[in-house]
Amino acid sequence: TEFSNSNGAMVYDFAHSLRQSLPKFMMEYRFAADEVLTKVSILREEFLYLHKYNPIEHVSSRVKSPESILRKVVKRGINPDLASIRANITDIAGIRITCSFIKDTYKVLHTLTAQNDLKVLQIKDYIKHPKPNGYKSLHLILEIPVFLSEGPVPVIVEVQIRTIAQDFWASLEHKIFYKYEGDVPEHLVEELTDAANAAEKLDLQMQRLHTAVHGHDVNAE
Ligand code: GTP
Numbered sequence: 001t002e003f004s005n006s007n008g009a010m011v012y013d014f015a016h017s018l019r020q021s022l023p024k025f026m027m028e029y030r031f032a033a034d035e036v037l038t039k040v041s042i043l044r045e046e047f048l049y050l051h052k053y054n055p056i057e058h059v060s061s062r063v064k065s066p067e068s069i070l071r072k073v074v075k076r077g078i079n080p081d082l083a084s085i086r087a088n089i090t091d092i093a094g095i096r097i098t099c100s101f102i103k104d105t106y107k108v109l110h111t112l113t114a115q116n117d118l119k120v121l122q123i124k125d126y127i128k129h130p131k132p133n134g135y136k137s138l139h140l141i142l143e144i145p146v147f148l149s150e151g152p153v154p155v156i157v158e159v160q161i162r163t164i165a166q167d168f169w170a171s172l173e174h175k176i177f178y179k180y181e182g183d184v185p186e187h188l189v190e191e192l193t194d195a196a197n198a199a200e201k202l203d204l205q206m207q208r209l210h211t212a213v214h215g216h217d218v219n220a221e
């Protein structure tokens, strides 16, 4: 090796083994995201068939880039080995489900978490308990088996479920305020929460209209 001391050799070994195992590591997260995407698209299609109603507006997924994983590793002081990363970074694979109405977000959460081939590790309800800036979403962390040739490998996936209005707010909030890294000045926080309240008002109003027009509450079925 190019290193003479044993510490240098260790660094070299680590870099070498990382280069060997990283593609498979990343692939597992992509497979896990695909598994969850399939589940969501089945729920969506079946719900439409049963109720002539589609509670899901759109679904997107992403796998964090190795650079972005590394940034989080450094920021959080996580051991830079794949086992520690696997155990500590829960949003390497992320799915975002945008629903029509608030009730739909809970409906999707409950049907998804009821599936017994996945393990629910955490549910955070930022709709009932919004963040101080007004952020609203349901956050779900689950573990799903990915069946490789060697057998099943459990992989963690983060699922965010929110309404179109909540998604509109969150997307723009991120675009406008990402530079503060969570430390948004107080006077701006107030405006932000005002905007979040406006989004909530819109959600409730549209839900009322939907119920009024369709006579009964399809979400309650
Ligand atoms: P990270 O923020 O990912 O380090 O994890 P955490 O432990 O703080 O989890 P949390 O559930 O608070 O947030 C996870 C993800 O939700 C974030 O990565 C964002 O995608 C999203 N999120 C959380 N808070 C906000 C927010 O205030 N604004 C926006 N736009 N997105 C948020």
Ligand code: MG
Pocket: none
């Ligand atoms: Mg956060």
